[in-house]
Amino acid sequence: MNSRIKWTHICCNLMPYNPETKYVYVMRNPKDIFVSSYYADKGYEEYNYQGTFDDHFNLFMNGQLPYGDYFEHLSSFIPHLNDENVLHLYYEQMIANPKQSVLKIADFLGKEFAEKLNENNGLILNKVLEYSSFESMRNNPTGIDVLTRKGIVGDWRSLMTKTQSDLIDKKFHHYFNGTDIEKTLQEYMKWE
Numbered sequence: 001m002n003s004r005i006k007w008t009h010i011c012c013n014l015m016p017y018n019p020e021t022k023y024v025y026v027m028r029n030p031k032d033i034f035v036s037s038y039y040a041d042k043g044y045e046e047y048n049y050q051g052t053f054d055d056h057f058n059l060f061m062n063g064q065l066p067y068g069d070y071f072e073h074l075s076s077f078i079p080h081l082n083d084e085n086v087l088h089l090y091y092e093q094m095i096a097n098p099k100q101s102v103l104k105i106a107d108f109l110g111k112e113f114a115e116k117l118n119e120n121n122g123l124i125l126n127k128v129l130e131y132s133s134f135e136s137m138r139n140n141p142t143g144i145d146v147l148t149r150k151g152i153v154g155d156w157r158s159l160m161t162k163t164q165s166d167l168i169d170k171k172f173h174h175y176f177n178g179t180d181i182e183k184t185l186q187e188y189m190k191w192e
Contacts, residue, residue, distance in 0.1 A: 009067050012076040019085055024105060025077050027181065028091035029188040030070055030168050031156035034060045039149045057164055061171065071175045092153045092188050102128050153188060165191050
């Protein structure tokens, strides 16, 4: 099982694409992405971000954050979502059913990964689930704790205004109208 893993936030059109490489792409609703990015940017000492939540919202909506425009990023992967070497997952579904998500990733990576997970009555699967849980990652001393604030779905509702929510809905609809992405994520983007 020789493998190399690269973790990135860059757009599909900015990274080398190889049909022999396997890509796992995780999508998340833009409202939780925005809130997460706000707290991550505030937590990075290198950024020294001093803006308000509203300032950050305007930067997010205008695609002016350091890592680019979320909507452009997500739309850059649309042409590849049905490629055999691309597995796309939704963060919200991964949180709801982590075991199913881990098994789906293992199946995608190859039969040997799925078999390895199930050895010893699922001992490795249980360890993967334990170490990939939010609590485990939050308490990991590797210094990634700035990236792991709450890990919940729907936290945006406690921070955004209705106007901000509506603006994201409008832009999201503009980019993803009629796609499976819109159909899946709409459920997690409802105001009520």
